Amino acid sequence: MLSTALEGIRILDLTRVLAGPYCSMILGDLGAEIIKVEAPGGSDETRTWGPPFKGNVSAYYLCANRNKKSLTVNLKTNEGKEIIEKLVQKSDVILNNFKTGTMERLGLGYDHLKELNPDLIYCSITGFGESGPYRHLPGYDFIIQAMSGLMSITGDEQSGPQKLGVAITDILTGLYACIGIQAALLERSLSGEGQKIDLSLYDSAVSALVNIGSNFLVTGNTPARLGNSHANIVPYQTFQSKDGEMVIAVGNDRQFTHLCHILGQPSLARDGRFSTNAQRVENRDELTKILQKLFLTKETAYWKEQCRQKQIPFGPIQSLEEVRKDPQLHARRMFISCPHPKEGQVEMIGSPLNLSRTPVALQHHPPEAGEHTEGILRDLGYDEKTIHQWRLQKKI
Structure with a gap:
């Protein structure tokens, strides 16, 4: 019997910032092995997004990167491509959020990787998707909130358009990626074949318009900004x-x-x-x-x-200080603590997933850049001399 829901699933995570890392963290909480891939020295921008910091680790990075191993590799080198190709053959999922066309330019597009591993689930997260006239544009949460209509219905007539207080389109896209990946894994168990998932922040944000979007489609009337009031229910x-x-x-x-x-x-x-x-x-x-x-x-x-x-x-309406003290959240273990090798105990928001037989587990602190590089490469068959040489050459 499995001790975690996704035990035995390996996910190669080439994403950074929030949507992709949030997705892979959830899958890691559920027991999947997550290998977070960055450029040598660490290329996830959130490592430097602060203050605040816990010692030398940004609070932003901590929020989306627990339960992962860290591999640093230069994807622009032949050696880096070779490492990814070897890992792909031993992985179930590869996740990336490069701009459209980048993976193909690196020689790591879906058509090539599925030849190496026909079972592979290949999940691409971009700002606008891999088709359509906007496919080459970069996408950031704030821009997507503006374009999707979410900002047009947030705030009131006096405030003007407002963004949500968190990067909600990144979070939504990360959740959709989790759903799509798990659905593809389930389907693969029946068909024996992998497939590609093409997700965009823009699509995900528009899907979140739900009843307001439906109101518009039914009536053609542009919704007013109602602030903290509901469009269809009073009070x-x-x-x-x-x-x-x-x-x-x-x-x-x-x-x-x-x-x-x-x-x-x-x-x-x-x-x-x-x-x-x-x-x-x-x-x-x-x-x-x-x-x-x-x-x-x-x-x-x-x-x-x-x-x-x-x-x-x-x-x-509670402040975060009041939220932190709420006995309901403590009863539900929504605040957890994790030992970090350099920064002592790190407090994090827990997982809302409560599975009765295969509960989520905190298995690893958010990793330092390249923390597991040598162990991963040894498992792939590379010797110490090669690993040392590549490190000197900044290929890993």
């Missing part, structure tokens, strides 16, 4: 309490009736302007002003207790 937004900010998310008319009783205004639920969600959406501004005035009369803790007693979805 489903932020409110000020007497001492802070909070979110109320009323999902149906029954919950709205309970909310009106909590507020001491049961007649609001019978008011023709507000009795159904459709009417509340039509009269959003009027209802919001009434509710906001009522919420200002009590503290957040009071509304939290009242709403939870009536099973009305409620959440205080």
Whole structure:
């Protein structure tokens, strides 16, 4: 019986920054062997993206690189290409996020590598995909948020377009890559054949428009920026309490009736302007002003207790300090600590994946650049003299 879900799967990870490394970290958490490939000295830009740093390691790099081995190799040399070709023959997946055409120029395109290993799953992550008029453009999360429509619906009319507080299109694309890779591995177990996965940040971001995108396709109406309000549900937004900010998310008319009783205004639920969600959406501004005035009369803790007693979805807007102390997250092991050979204990956000028989595991700290190069090359049959010579020549 396997001790982890992806035990025995080897993934050759040629990605850097966030989308690809986030994908491979998730697969590593699930037990796959991840070999992170960088240029000699380390070429993942996030190693230097700081402050903050934990000693000499950037917090950014730490967030997406645990459970990996590190191999440094110069892909522009014949020796570097040979090393990758040998690893491909012993790997299940190769993951890259170079610009379209780069892998082919390196002699490592899909058509060549599948000849070496017909079982190979080849996953390419680019800004705009490997087809279409934008295929050669570089893609960065911020640019993709702008182009995809996500920024056009984030913020309010006063703020103008806003990006999300994290690189959400990188995260989404990393998750889609995980889904695609695991689907291809599952299909391979039936067909015995590998395949190529072509993912783009742009496609992934547009897919995240979900109901707002559907609203537009159905009506042709350009959505307004509603800030912290919901396009289709009211009240489903932020409110000020007497001492802070909070979110109320009323999902149906029954919950709205309970909310009106909590507020001491049961007649609001019978008011023709507000009795159904459709009417509340039509009269959003009027209802919001009434509710906001009522919420200002009590503290957040009071509304939290009242709403939870009536099973009305409620959440205080918490700072990260409050999130860090939340007992629910500690019970779920969403903050973990990992020993690092140079920087002592490193604290990280844990995995949300809870598998009952094959749980995720923290097996290795985010590696130093080239930390495992010699061991990997020895396993491929290279001798110490060759490895030493290549290191002097900066080929590894």
